[in-house]
Amino acid sequence: MTKNRHALPCERLCVIGLGLIGASFAQGIKNHALQKPHAALAKQIVAVDTSQDSITDGVMSGLLDAGSTDVYEGVAGADVIVIAVPVQALAGVLGEIKRAMDAGKLAKECIISDVSSTKQSVLEAARGVFGQVPPTFVPAHPIAGAENSGFHARNPELFCHHKVIICPHERTDDVALNTVQTLWQTLGADVIFMDSARHDEILAYTSHLPHLLAFALTEQLAGHDDNLDIFRYAAGGFRDFSRIAASHPVMWHDIFMANKQALLTALDAYQAQLTRAKQMIQAHDTSINAQSEPLLQWLATARHARRHFGHMLAGKPKTSLSNQDDTMSQSYYIQPQHDISGVISVPGDKSISHRSIMFGSLADGVTRVSGFLQGEDALATLQAFSDMGVKIERTGDQVVIHGVGIDGLSTPKNPLYMGNSGTSMRLLAGILSAQKFDSVMTGDVSLSKRPMERVAVPLRQMGAKIQSTGEKGTAPLSITGNQTLNAIHYELPVASAQIKSCLILAALWAQGETVIVEPEVSRDHTERMLNAFGYPVVSSGREIRVTGGGRLSACDIIVPADISSAAFFMVLAAIGGGEGLTIQKVGMNPTRTGVIDILRLMGADITVSNETVVGGEPIADITVRPSDLQGIDIPEHLVPLAIDEFPVLFVAASCATGTTRLTGAKELRVKESDRIAVMADGLSALGVDCTVLEDGIIINGKGVAGTRNAVFGGGEIESHHDHRIAMSFAVASARAADEIVIHGTETVATSFPNFADLANRVGLKIDVK
Incomplete structure (x- = not known):
């Protein structure tokens, strides 16, 4: 494919069909030309529609330069044609286009595309008309819509941040392909490429089957003897599900017939699911006062998958004119509260939860995990291994792999x-690089901005074939399977547990002994847990050695409380009033306790008790009492041991007397957000003086010794959908003078689903909206 090569601007763009999609497409191209005349994609926009009123309105409104109700006449002289008619009508439209070409009214090199929701039938129609699919015919499908339809419902932002699937065929011309791609990207669409058969299969499950089921259930209930009461007392779930049954029946008839085979396959699979559900309900003895475990597990699996999908959707930006209901957006409204007291437990360690799923899946035998973090990040790992054929059963924080x-x-x-x-x-990435199959990894908007070349570069040195995206080397990551990996000697450019762990995991399949050298010691959960699974990993100072070719043996894992989650409450107890907090059974891995060391250097009153070791990981209770904190220069050797805790440590520094200086923390700039810049912006908005450095920050504390003075003013904070930023500014409310509002807090669920509830229980006042 040749990039940045297209046939734009064109002299004449013709849109056939002025319904919602076609009219919105034309209006979007027109608006772009009005806003950026020098970059207009079409000098003229014309249209064809069966409604003369729509043509007249289009011309009168200035949208169209001309129009016709006749395809043969309307396409004359067009350079690019976009067909937006029902799929069953497409063959007839293509026939008129060919007739215009044969008559010399239309160049045979004219670029043609469509918007149909089935693609194989479209290609068959093109073959039927032209003999073979023309190289300049580029099938496309925008995944967008609205409640209202027709010309007057047009919306130039309809496609903004929505996917458009382009389905190239074996004869697709590069110029035509890039032209169609440019048109959709100009409208703000996220363009992806997909094989036509794969497109039809996916859409059968995600769009066509749900519509068919909605029509079926609505028709069934409409024929019920008590249909009046059924509809009168229908709950929100039925209303939401059946809403799509209000769609145009002719359009959906055509779609169902056009995608017949894929839809029938989807129906067969759904029928099997219904039969399975029926059997589980029938098999349960209702006389026994107990739950039906098979049904409960089936429902729990579905709930988990839906929550995972919901988090996927949460990353989709919302536009001002979008008809999409962005229900996943969330904010914290926090009133100042200074009295902090209690004994609490925080969720399981995220790092250990991730690794328990990975290693348990790769092990021989059954692994049982207790204390598993039920946050979206850890659930994403669980879902990924389920998608790769691993049977994983989860009941709350208990997981069987x-x-x-x-x-x-x-x-x-x-x-x-x-x-x-x-x-x-x-x-x-380390695991997938060694597999026999090809794979692709994607992420939400935030993850898609984070650098992935830092793992891709050393993996390529081992023999992996891995492709990142864009100039900055971000997700999606495409990994080619069936490669032979070889051991390497690699010195990490930065102390990063993620990079180190990625290479350790790839080394399990590599030929020879892999040696990894760290500039500073980072968290060692991977090394500890692999040894627990019977796979020897030798650590000596900053050097780790792994020999490939071994196997893992299943074992039981107890996940301790996450010290990164505990850190928010440690700082809250130190800066707040009241009696302070005790956080129970926190993981005390020495590569993770930098936050305790730093807080103690600042003068925090911290007591560690009930120390023990569980599953190779040390744990203890941590008690923190209100403290007069002092600013410090944070020792650089502690930076990698507290890298995730610095956002909340910045809050602690703001409440200290004197100045706190952090350097050597450039890694913070490539987390879920640029945590140095985002925290600095938020602290400044709340009245704290700070200076951003290339690799750190200087914070001038506003604390007054012997008092719990208000350090922060009120204000609104953008968390940039970074969970640690959101929770850190929630902690700041304990020393605020007025309400703090934090936007984009839905991602707190990635690591700490019950944060707001727990914070309120110990004294904060967070209202989640």
């Missing part, structure tokens, strides 16, 4: 979605 062995993963049917989890994507 039926390992498939080091060589047992199977090809996922779709790209693996990592949500917001950099740990999932980077560690999985």
Whole structure:
């Protein structure tokens, strides 16, 4: 494919069909020309529609330069044609286009595209008319719509941040392909490429089957003897599901017939699911006061998958004119509260939860995990291994993993979605690089901005074939399977547990001994847990050695409380009033306790008690009491041991007396957000004086010794959908003078689903909206 090569601007763009999609497309191209005349994509926009009123209105409104109700006449002289008619009408339109070409009214090199929701039938129609699919015919399908239809419902932003699937065929011309791609990208669409058969299969499940079921259920209930009461008392779920049955019946008749085979396959699969559900309900003995475990597990699996899909959708930006209901957006409204007291437990360690799923899946035998973090990041890892054929049963924080062995993963049917989890994507890159199958990993908007070349570069040195996206080397990541990996000696450019762990995991399949050298010691959960699974990893100072070719043996894992989650409450107890907090059974891995060391250097009153070791990981209770903090120069050797905790440590520094200086923390700029810049913006908005450095920050504390003075003013904070930013500014409310509003807090669920509830229980006042 030749990039940045297209046939634009064109002299004459013709849109056939002025319904919602066609009219919105034309209006979007027109608006772009009005806003950027020097970059207009078409000098003229003309249209064909069966309604003369729509043509007249289009011309009168200035949208169209001309129009016709006759395809043969209307396409004359066009350079680019976009067909937006029902799929069953497309063959007739293509026939008129060919007639115009044969008559010399239309150049045979004219670029043609469509917007139909089935693609194989479109290609068949093109073959039927032209003998073979013309190279300049580029099938496309925008995944967008609205409640209202027709010319007057047009919306130039309809496609903004929505996917448009382009389905190239074996004869597709590069110029035509890039022209169609440019048109849609100009309208703000996210263009992806897909084989036509794959497109029809996916759409059968995600669009055509749900519409058919909505029509079927609505028709069934409409014929019920008590249909009046059924519809009168219908709950919101039925209303939401049946809403799509209000769609145009002729259009959906045509779609169902055009995608007949894929839809029938989807129906067969759904029928099997219904039969399975019926059997589980029938088999349960209602006389026994107990739950039906098979049905409960079936429902729990579905709920987990829906939550995972919901988090995928949460990353979709919302435009001002979009008809999409962005229900996943969330904000915290926090009133100042200074009295902090209680004994609490925080969720399980995220790093250990990730690795328990990965290693349990690769092990021989059954692994049982307790204390598993039920946050979206860890669930993304769980879902990925489920998608690769691993049977995983989860009941709350209890997980049972039926390992498939080091060589047992199977090809996922779709790209693996990592949500917001950099740990999932980077560690999985090491595992997937060694598999026999090809794979693709994607993520949400935030993860898609994070650098992935830092793992791709050393993996390529090992023999992996891995392709990142864009100039900055970001997700999606495409990994070619069936490669032979070789051991390497690699010195990490930065202390990063994610990069180190990625290479350790790839080394499990590599030929020879891989040696990894760190500039500073980083968290060592991977090394500890692999040894627990019976796979020897030798660590000596900053050097780690792994020999490929071994196997993992299943074991039981107890996940301790996450010290990164505990850190928010440690700082809250130190800066707040009241009696302070005790956080129970927190993981005390020495490569993770930098936050405790830093807070103690600042003068925090911290007591560690009930120390023990569980599953190779040390744990203890941590008690923190209100403290007079002092600013410090943070020792650089502690930076990698507290890298995730710095956002909340910045809040602690703001409440200290004197100045706190952090350097050597450039890694913070490539987390879920640029945490140095985002925290600095938020602190400044709340009245704290700080200076951003290339690799750190200087914070001038506003604390007054012996008092719990108000350090922060009120204000609105943009978290940039970074969970640690959101929770850090929530902690700041304990020393605020007025309300703090934090936007984009839905991603808190990635690591700490019950954060707001727990914070309110110990004294904060967070209203989630």
